[in-house]
Amino acid sequence: MIDKSIFDFVKKGVGIPVNTPGGKDIGIYMCAGPTNRLVGEEEGSNNIIKLNYTGAPGTASALYYALVFMMNGEGWNIAKVDEWIEVSPVMQEYYQITVSQKKALEGQIKEGIASAAASLADYELLMHDIRKYGQVLKYFVDKDEQSLKSMFIDQVDIHTDLPNYPASLRTMVSRWPTIIADFHKLEEKDDKSKDIAKKLSISEAEALILSTKNKLYKDWKEQIKQTATERYKTLKGLTTSKEKTIEEYRTWLKPYITRYKMTKLGGESPGGRSEILKSFADISGTATYSNQIQVWAWKKLVPEEIRKAPLEKGDNKFIIDPYDSWTRDNLILGKNGLASIYPWLKNKRMYCSECKEYYENEIEKCEKCKRRLIEKTVADQIVDKEIKPAWEKKEMSLNPSELYYTFMIFDVFRAGSRLPVGQIEDITFNITTYAISQNILLVKLLELKCRDAEFEKYIDEILGVRSGEQNIEALVKTDFPALFEKEKKPKNELEAFKDELYKVIDDISGKVKGIEVPKTDKIMFAKPGPYETDFADRISKFYLRPAGKEFGAVKEFLKSKMGVG
Numbered sequence: 186m187i188d189k190s191i192f193d194f195v196k197k198g199v200g201i202p203v204n205t206p207g208g209k210d211i212g213i214y215m216c217a218g219p220t221n222r223l224v225g226e227e228e229g230s231n232n233i234i235k236l237n238y239t240g241a242p243g244t245a246s247a248l249y250y251a252l253v254f255m256m257n258g259e260g261w262n263i264a265k266v267d268e269w270i271e272v273s274p275v276m277q278e279y280y281q282i283t284v285s286q287k288k289a290l291e292g293q294i295k296e297g298i299a300s301a302a303a304s305l306a307d308y309e310l311l312m313h314d315i316r317k318y319g320q321v322l323k324y325f326v327d328k329d330e331q332s333l334k335s336m337f338i339d340q341v342d343i344h345t346d347l348p349n350y351p352a353s354l355r356t357m358v359s360r361w362p363t364i365i366a367d368f369h370k371l372e373e374k375d376d377k378s379k380d381i382a383k384k385l386s387i388s389e390a391e392a393l394i395l396s397t398k399n400k401l402y403k404d405w406k407e408q409i410k411q412t413a414t415e416r417y418k419t420l421k422g423l424t425t426s427k428e429k430t431i432e433e434y435r436t437w438l439k440p441y442i443t444r445y446k447m448t449k450l451g452g453e454s455p456g457g458r459s460e461i462l463k464s465f466a467d468i469s470g471t472a473t474y475s476n477q478i479q480v481w482a483w484k485k486l487v488p489e490e491i492r493k494a495p496l497e498k499g500d501n502k503f504i505i506d507p508y509d510s511w512t513r514d515n516l517i518l519g520k521n522g523l524a525s526i527y528p529w530l531k532n533k534r535m536y537c538s539e540c541k542e543y544y545e546n547e548i549e550k551c552e553k554c555k556r557r558l559i560e561k562t563v564a565d566q567i568v569d570k571e572i573k574p575a576w577e578k579k580e581m582s583l584n585p586s587e588l589y590y591t592f593m594i595f596d597v598f599r600a601g602s603r604l605p606v607g608q609i610e611d612i613t614f615n616i617t618t619y620a621i622s623q624n625i626l627l628v629k630l631l632e633l634k635c636r637d638a639e640f641e642k643y644i645d646e647i648l649g650v651r652s653g654e655q656n657i658e659a660l661v662k663t664d665f666p667a668l669f670e671k672e673k674k675p676k677n678e679l680e681a682f683k684d685e686l687y688k689v690i691d692d693i694s695g696k697v698k699g700i701e702v703p704k705t706d707k708i709m710f711a712k713p714g715p716y717e718t719d720f721a722d723r724i725s726k727f728y729l730r731p732a733g734k735e736f737g738a739v740k741e742f743l744k745s746k747m748g749v750g
């Protein structure tokens with residue numbers, strides 16, 4: 186549904202390199218299985234197969250659903266990763282129907298967007314005001330007296346001029362050229378004109394004006410602080426309800442947009458997909474449509490030797506953190522990592538190691554504990570805040586006390602054809618199976634999150650939600666806690682010392698966290714990692730064999746349904 190390639194299991198290059206016997210990565214992670222997914226028709230192989238079925242319209246799709254339901258019941262987690270439908274212009278009649286269906290979808294989407302647009306416009310106005318009042322509040326938080334004074338001079342005091350009666354500081358400049366600079370020099374306690382005259386060495390007349398202006402300024406400051414705080418609170422409430430409305434439109438439109446996006450008219454799609462359609466057309470001569478789906482399925486993989494004495498099931502804590510530094514630096518953020526497809530994974534985020542909170546890039550100190558924040562990435566945030574918590578809750582067939590998983594990839598090609606004798610439906614399952622360690626599964630889970638995020642972004646673009654929204658949101662979230670505190674404590678030497686101390690601790694704990702894996706060839710001599718290291722014996726015997734059995738069960742199920750088993 187999105188125009189991004191899959192971060193595949195590969196021999197080399199972008200993707201997850203499949204282990205080879207004697208490979209340097211063995212032990213750091215396990216990813217055992219075929220390196221070339223779409224070629225094999227090796228009947229004898231226990232991890233790759235291509236199964237084809239042709240039948241009456243509807244029978245092939247029924248096979249697909251039967252498979253998904255069966256696997257769901259067997260403890261697999263099933264995720265549809267990608268889907269495309271492509272319609273060939275060869276069959277004019279069918280093609281025209283699809284074109285009109287797509288037009289109708291377009292109409293429904295546009296109608297939805299028009300209604301959403303009104304809400305969006307309101308929302309943006311509110312956001313503009315929020316930003317305005319937010320800025321004022323920020324002056325107070327920062328004790329930025331000069332900016333407040335400038336605001337007073339330009340937006341309040343300027344309106345005190347009457348015809349033929351210059352009363353504002355701006356117009357008085359012609360009489361006292363330094364009056365604005367002098368006004369900026371005043372402190373809150375400066376209220377007596379005599380003292381001001383002495384302090385600034387200016388005339389009594391100017392000092393009198395300044396003392397009056399300073400009093401007005403103080404009154405205004407109190408007032409504006411109160412108004413801005415109240416307006417800010419009210420506006421925040423309003424934006425929350427607007428956000429809800431927009432969210433509702435979003436939810437409502439999503440299935441339409443999904444359908445719209447994944448339906449391609451012949452010739453619309455780049456390279457690969459139309460090639461596949463052509464190859465089907467070659468077989469039957471008159472393919473009307475093709476539908477391609479990629480599905481991932483995973484399930485815990487218990488090594489065969491352990492089956493007799495099951496692992497002690499502890500609490501929901503990871504035996505080994507699946508997010509180790511090697512996986513992060515190589516498979517996710519590295520040159521050939523996931524971030525080469527989704528560059529925004531590398532975007533900076535700030536992190537408080539005490540409160541385990543993530544903040545926007547610009548923020549320097551934790552809002553709760555005032556600790557100095559350390560630099561992390563969007564990838565870290567998604568893993569820490571979304572993937573690992575779901576894992577610990579044992580969602581999606583995940584389990585923190587399991588280290589290995591069977592991972593299956595189904596590339597499903599379905600095509601409809603019209604033959605002289607009538608309609609037929611043809612379906613091909615390309616199935617590949619891998620035995621993987623949990624850190625590899627984590628990368629695939631992150632990829633799923635990335636694909637979701639890209640699609641959400643696409644919907645936002647269609648809805649016209651402007652980018653840059655992020656910063657406003659951050660402003661709202663920040664909420665100016667300091668403003669409602671009594672007094673901001675001045676930073677003293679002890680605090681500065683603490684900052685330094687935290688920095689050192691963060692640096693150290695950052696290094697010991699996760700698994701340290703040497704990046705050089707020394708890897709041959711060091712203990713490489715926490716996962717299985719003996720490929721020839723243990724990995725093939727204890728892991729690939731049970732994974733192969735799972736694969737066999739799926740294969741036999743499909744064959745029996747196809748009537749060839």
Ligand SMILES: [Zn+2]
Nearest residue numbers: 537540551554
């Ligand atoms: Zn904190």
